[in-house]
Amino acid sequence: MQLIPVFKIGIINAWIFAVCYFLIPLLIMLINRRAYNKLGNPSGMNKMEKVMGNIATIIIYIASLYSIFLPIKLETAWFYIGLFIFISGLSILIIAIINFLTTPLDAPVTKGIYSYSRNPMYFATFIIFLGIGIATASWVILLVAIIFLILTNIITNSEERFCKEIYGDTYKEYLNRTSRWIGTPKSSK
Numbered sequence: 001m002q003l004i005p006v007f008k009i010g011i012i013n014a015w016i017f018a019v020c021y022f023l024i025p026l027l028i029m030l031i032n033r034r035a036y037n038k039l040g041n042p043s044g045m046n047k048m049e050k051v052m053g054n055i056a057t058i059i060i061y062i063a064s065l066y067s068i069f070l071p072i073k074l075e076t077a078w079f080y081i082g083l084f085i086f087i088s089g090l091s092i093l094i095i096a097i098i099n100f101l102t103t104p105l106d107a108p109v110t111k112g113i114y115s116y117s118r119n120p121m122y123f124a125t126f127i128i129f130l131g132i133g134i135a136t137a138s139w140v141i142l143l144v145a146i147i148f149l150i151l152t153n154i155i156t157n158s159e160e161r162f163c164k165e166i167y168g169d170t171y172k173e174y175l176n177r178t179s180r181w182i183g184t185p186k187s188s189k
Contacts, residue, residue: 012071014070018064025093025097048154049155056147059148066140073136082132082136084131086127086131090124099113116182118175122156126145129142129148
């Protein structure tokens with residue numbers, strides 16, 4: 001990894017990863033239009049949670065724009081490790097979206113990948129940008145991934161409060177048996 005990132009517009013740049021990150025989930029949701037009814041900002045977000053959510057979104061967009069100028073380190077160990085991590089994250093994201101879309105609107109999403117993590121879409125985004133950072137040997141993208149994970153840890157509090165209000169005891173039981181992030185201890189709430 002270089003201290004000062006290389007800026008070079010090219011066909012084989014990290015924008016390829018960013019396009020996959022944005023287009024594949026968008027296509028899945030366009031196929032199933034009811035996703036737009038289910039997605040959205042939860043009510044009851046406090047000011048800090050709204051600010052953190054906006055910052056997380058802006059960071060992802062800036063990193064995606066930055067990817068246009070970020071060469072991929074082809075034929076290096078960085079590239080192959082990063083590609084594997086990126087594909088793993090993209091797979092988690094696709095599975096999470098499908099689980100989300102196939103759950104009835106009046107029920108919390110608790111099946112599939114959601115039985116291992118309460119927030120697999122956020123986790124997948126972290127993994128995706130971790131993979132991009134490694135494939136491009138960019139400490140900037142790795143830093144973006146870490147900041148995104150920290151910010152989404154704050155955002156998920158409001159989403160979980162919202163789900164407790166909507167789904168009641170069913171969601172509280174889900175909170176008690178499922179970790180917030182894959183591989184972390186379960187909540188003590």
